[in-house]
Amino acid sequence: MRGALAAAAILAGAALALGQSAPKPKPGASGAAPPAAAPAARIGCVTCHLALDDARVSPPAKLFADDIHAKSGFTCANCHGGDPTTEDMDAAHDAKKGFRGKPKTADVPALCGNCHADAALIKKYNPSQRVDQLSEYKTSGHGKALAKGDATVATCISCHGAHGILPVKDSRAPVFPTRIAQTCNRCHGDAKLMADHKLPSDVYAKYAKSVHFEALTKKGDLSSPTCNSCHGNHGAAPPQVASVANVCGTCHTIFADQFKQSPHAKAFADMGLPGCVTCHENHEIVHPTDAFLSTGKDGKCSACHDAGTEGARAAAAMYRDITALKTATEKARAALEREAEAGMLVAKPQFELSKAEEDLTKARADVHLFRPYEVQQTVAGGLTIATTAKAQAAQLARERGFRRKGLGLSLVLIGLSIAALVAKIRTLGPGEKP
Amino acid sequence: MSSAAPDRGPLGAALAWVQDRIGWEGIAHLAEKKQVPIHRYTIYYYLGGMALFLFLVQVATGILLLLYYRPSASEAFESVQYIMAEVPFGWLIRSIHSWGANIFVGVIVAHMLSVFFLRAYRAPREMTWITGALLLFLALGFGFSGYLLPWNTLAFFATKVGTDVPAQLPGLGPLLSRILRGGSDVTGATLSRFYGIHVAILPAITTVLLGAHVVLVQQKGMSVPLSVESKKYRTMKFVPDFLLRDAVGWLVAVGLLAALAAFFPWELGVKADPFSPAPAGIRPEWYFLSMFQGLKYLPAEIAGVPGEMVGVLFFGLVGAVLVLVPLLDRRASRGLPSPWWNRLAVLALIGALVLTILALRPPPGAAP
Amino acid sequence: METATTEYSRRRWLTFLLGTSLGATLVSFLYPVLRYLVPPETSEPSLSEVELDVKASDIAPNSGRIVPFSGKPVILFRTAAGELRALTATCTHLACTVQYRGDRSDIWCACHNGVYDTNGTNISGPPPRPLTRLDVAVRGEKIVIRRA
Numbered sequence: 001m002r003g004a005l006a007a008a009a010i011l012a013g014a015a016l017a018l019g020q021s022a023p024k025p026k027p028g029a030s031g032a033a034p035p036a037a038a039p040a041a042r043i044g045c046v047t048c049h050l051a052l053d054d055a056r057v058s059p060p061a062k063l064f065a066d067d068i069h070a071k072s073g074f075t076c077a078n079c080h081g082g083d084p085t086t087e088d089m090d091a092a093h094d095a096k097k098g099f100r101g102k103p104k105t106a107d108v109p110a111l112c113g114n115c116h117a118d119a120a121l122i123k124k125y126n127p128s129q130r131v132d133q134l135s136e137y138k139t140s141g142h143g144k145a146l147a148k149g150d151a152t153v154a155t156c157i158s159c160h161g162a163h164g165i166l167p168v169k170d171s172r173a174p175v176f177p178t179r180i181a182q183t184c185n186r187c188h189g190d191a192k193l194m195a196d197h198k199l200p201s202d203v204y205a206k207y208a209k210s211v212h213f214e215a216l217t218k219k220g221d222l223s224s225p226t227c228n229s230c231h232g233n234h235g236a237a238p239p240q241v242a243s244v245a246n247v248c249g250t251c252h253t254i255f256a257d258q259f260k261q262s263p264h265a266k267a268f269a270d271m272g273l274p275g276c277v278t279c280h281e282n283h284e285i286v287h288p289t290d291a292f293l294s295t296g297k298d299g300k301c302s303a304c305h306d307a308g309t310e311g312a313r314a315a316a317a318m319y320r321d322i323t324a325l326k327t328a329t330e331k332a333r334a335a336l337e338r339e340a341e342a343g344m345l346v347a348k349p350q351f352e353l354s355k356a357e358e359d360l361t362k363a364r365a366d367v368h369l370f371r372p373y374e375v376q377q378t379v380a381g382g383l384t385i386a387t388t389a390k391a392q393a394a395q396l397a398r399e400r401g402f403r404r405k406g407l408g409l410s411l412v413l414i415g416l417s418i419a420a421l422v423a424k425i426r427t428l429g430p431g432e433k434p
Numbered sequence: 435m436s437s438a439a440p441d442r443g444p445l446g447a448a449l450a451w452v453q454d455r456i457g458w459e460g461i462a463h464l465a466e467k468k469q470v471p472i473h474r475y476t477i478y479y480y481l482g483g484m485a486l487f488l489f490l491v492q493v494a495t496g497i498l499l500l501l502y503y504r505p506s507a508s509e510a511f512e513s514v515q516y517i518m519a520e521v522p523f524g525w526l527i528r529s530i531h532s533w534g535a536n537i538f539v540g541v542i543v544a545h546m547l548s549v550f551f552l553r554a555y556r557a558p559r560e561m562t563w564i565t566g567a568l569l570l571f572l573a574l575g576f577g578f579s580g581y582l583l584p585w586n587t588l589a590f591f592a593t594k595v596g597t598d599v600p601a602q603l604p605g606l607g608p609l610l611s612r613i614l615r616g617g618s619d620v621t622g623a624t625l626s627r628f629y630g631i632h633v634a635i636l637p638a639i640t641t642v643l644l645g646a647h648v649v650l651v652q653q654k655g656m657s658v659p660l661s662v663e664s665k666k667y668r669t670m671k672f673v674p675d676f677l678l679r680d681a682v683g684w685l686v687a688v689g690l691l692a693a694l695a696a697f698f699p700w701e702l703g704v705k706a707d708p709f710s711p712a713p714a715g716i717r718p719e720w721y722f723l724s725m726f727q728g729l730k731y732l733p734a735e736i737a738g739v740p741g742e743m744v745g746v747l748f749f750g751l752v753g754a755v756l757v758l759v760p761l762l763d764r765r766a767s768r769g770l771p772s773p774w775w776n777r778l779a780v781l782a783l784i785g786a787l788v789l790t791i792l793a794l795r796p797p798p799g800a801a802p
Numbered sequence: 803m804e805t806a807t808t809e810y811s812r813r814r815w816l817t818f819l820l821g822t823s824l825g826a827t828l829v830s831f832l833y834p835v836l837r838y839l840v841p842p843e844t845s846e847p848s849l850s851e852v853e854l855d856v857k858a859s860d861i862a863p864n865s866g867r868i869v870p871f872s873g874k875p876v877i878l879f880r881t882a883a884g885e886l887r888a889l890t891a892t893c894t895h896l897a898c899t900v901q902y903r904g905d906r907s908d909i910w911c912a913c914h915n916g917v918y919d920t921n922g923t924n925i926s927g928p929p930p931r932p933l934t935r936l937d938v939a940v941r942g943e944k945i946v947i948r949r950a
Contacts, residue, residue: 253915346873403696406696413827420820425678425682428674428678432668432670522838523834523837685827
């Protein structure tokens with residue numbers, strides 16, 4: 001009941017603010033925004049708010065100057081209501097003119113949604129921008145908790161900011177891909193707040209160790225996933241166990257397809273195990289290594305497959321094959337590099353060898369079929385190439401050896417000449433006396 | 435001077451005609467007259483001839499390398515690789531040039547040491563020594579400039595360090611370094627410059643100095659050590675006795691070079707990448723190691739002057755002393771022994787040797 | 803008299819030995835030098851430009867093939883519109899070799915399903931960066947690839 005009242009009040013207020021006139025049910029849709037009086041209106045609020053030098057009232061006025069909404073012609077009154085045209089403080093802040101002051105947390109999503117859920121209005125500014133944020137938000141963990149009256153959860157302004165809102169593509173925006181994780185961590189790293197919600201507070205720390213974080217922040221790959229890529233942004237909620245493979249599969253398509261064909265797909269579903277995450281973790285997704293297949297401390301398979309079982313044998317077979325190809329390609333590469341540094345031409349065998357290295361990458365991908373035979377097939381092709389490359393390196397080394405034959409002949413001739421010279425010198429006598 | 439004999443046939447006549455025009459008799463007379471003293475130190479006389487021979491080997495192989503080498507940052511490495519891998523016997527020519535350069539420097543250092551300890555620089559042979567000392571610096575210049583030409587990682591970074599040395603000099607130092615590098619850093623411009631220095635500037639200066647050096651040796655004849663001078667000794671003719679013995683040494687040298695080239699072909703290394711970090715264990719050619727290591731050990735400041743500047747000035751002083759030894763060693767010029775000079779030289783040699791050995795140790799933090 | 807004769811023949815023999823051995827040595831020096839002067843059959847050394855053993859007419863529109871370029875694979879393809887293009891064929895994700903997909907007219911990496919468009923721009927899947935464009939020229943019948 002209270003929520004409905006509040007929503008009604010916001011709607012009314014927003015209508016006033018946008019329309020500057022008699023309330024209409026949907027002023028935005030009428031196309032009246034931005035108001036024609038915008039410049040004057042801005043001056044109205046800002047004149048006092050900047051001059052007041054009060055930590056409560058002047059920073060929003062300062063920040064708003066850089067706000068995307070300000071640049072599009074919106075004013076303070078569009079959200080806060082009141083009369084921006086007057087310099088009389090009481091008149092400007094008159095509740096009768098729709099002045100609302102600081103919106104309550106619970107009111108924020110609807111306030112923003114007032115415009116952002118209005119397709120006709122948004123289309124005037126950015127035709128490709130989505131307008132489903134509010135409805136998505138209502139499906140999110142945050143939105144559901146807010147609806148239940150929990151005001152500690154995130155709303156629009158928690159992530160986007162309230163007065164200095166920047167477009168998502170602005171690298172200074174808190175929702176820019178490289179900054180999202182830190183933005184989420186402002187709440188999700190707060191141990192007390194998370195404890196209250198029975199959530200872990202170490203997700204950022206774990207994510208920071210992941211390959212995705214590395215790709216995003218160190219390699220500058222903005223397509224690398226951050227929090228919202230898997231959890232959704234406005235509809236933020238953890239993926240369900242059954243959908244993990246789908247979520248990872250949005251990028252890792254091959255693995256997802258392979259996994260779905262694999263015997264694990266059904267087994268995991270039956271056991272309620274969350275697909276990819278079972279071996280790769282959820283947030284701390286580190287670089288996978290071949291040792292995942294081993295029975296050592298990094299081994300993943302041995303957690304379920306006891307030694308001696310078929311599963312353990314399959315893991316051992318895949319581990320053995322992949323390791324064999326890895327060793328073979330590394331050795332061949334090193335042998336070719338030695339020849340190259342000695343000055344031999346190795347471009348062609350190096351080119352061939354890169355195919356074996358590609359097979360290694362493919363074999364590692366094939367692991368996700370969890371059928372040793374498939375891995376073995378890929379490895380076999382790579383091993384043949386690596387063996388050939390190594391033989392070519394050995395051939396080059398022998399070629400360098402052949403030079404010694406020519407040297408031998410030359411040295412024999414030099415030796416003969418020296419012998420003849422020495423014999424000649426002997427005939428010359430001991431030299432002249434002084 | 436005419437000595438055309440009627441019974442020589444057309445070939446002999448042509449020969450006589452040429453000999454007549456070039457004043458062959460005078461040359462033959464000089465060669466006939468030239469004598470080489472025989473005593474316990476005679477062996478050292480061969481070092482000069484050996485150095486000259488190795489220099490000619492460098493000239494010959496260097497000219498051959500010019501046929502395929504391309505002096506640009508984008509092609510230098512590839513062209514040396516092409517020489518090593520594709521051109522018939524290219525590996526031999528390039529390896530002999532590289533090995534020969536090192537042996538050449540070794541031989542002229544040995545030549546200079548023997549001349550020093552035998553006091554062969556004393557009057558009237560001061561100018562022979564001075565031209566010789568300058569030729570040593572030129573040889574080091576050849577080595578330094580040639581080292582960069584294959585444009586591999588090691589050479590690139592060693593050159594970076596090496597061209598930074600003159601920048602330490604007060605006043606014109608930074609400008610000198612810029613001139614040497616052809617810019618503020620080692621780049622393709624440096625390669626062009628070093629190529630020009632290596633194949634044109636240094637050979638031109640060397641030709642003049644080497645000519646002067648050899649003419650002076652012929653003019654003054656072989657020096658006899660102080661300890662032998664007073665005694666009686668035999669002599670041998672330069673032609674053919676000494677020359678044939680020289681030839682034995684040269685043949686041994688060629689055999690050695692060919693063997694080194696076949697068994698240890700000079701490495702090509704990895705193409706220089708100016709943007710990659712300096713690899714561990716970069717070092718210059720062996721004859722610069724003592725200086726390289728010496729500069730490393732100097733403290734940041736010595737009496738308010740940057741340590742490296744002190745070091746570079748010190749090396750400059752050593753070089754100047756080396757050139758001017760015949761003028762500084764007054765006792766030798768009066769025919770007296772000068773043991774202090776011996777002690778100083780031995781001390782300098784031990785110092786250089788220790789620093790070189792220290793530089794050859796593997797770096798403590800070597801990459802795994 | 804007899805000793806003089808033997809002495810004479812000994813000298814002659816020595817001179818002969820000296821002459822032939824020095825001559826043979828000289829030949830063994832000159833042989834490599836002469837061989838060196840004759841350039842090898844292979845094309846000139848260059849990393850920045852490679853002439854391929856591929857005829858321009860061999861590459862049909864909307865198809866491609868992998869060719870070596872200084873030891874690394876390059877994908878040479880003809881767009882559906884008939885333009886010859888070359889891109890580095892090493893996927894920017896995990897260095898597999900990419901291939902041209904005629905049915906979709908794009909470039910695809912089989913290892914992890916990375917997709918690039920015909921300009922080399924990464925458009926789908928894990929590749930973090932585009933492929934590098936190379937210059938292609940047709941000289942007579944032969945195709946020449948050059949670093950752009």
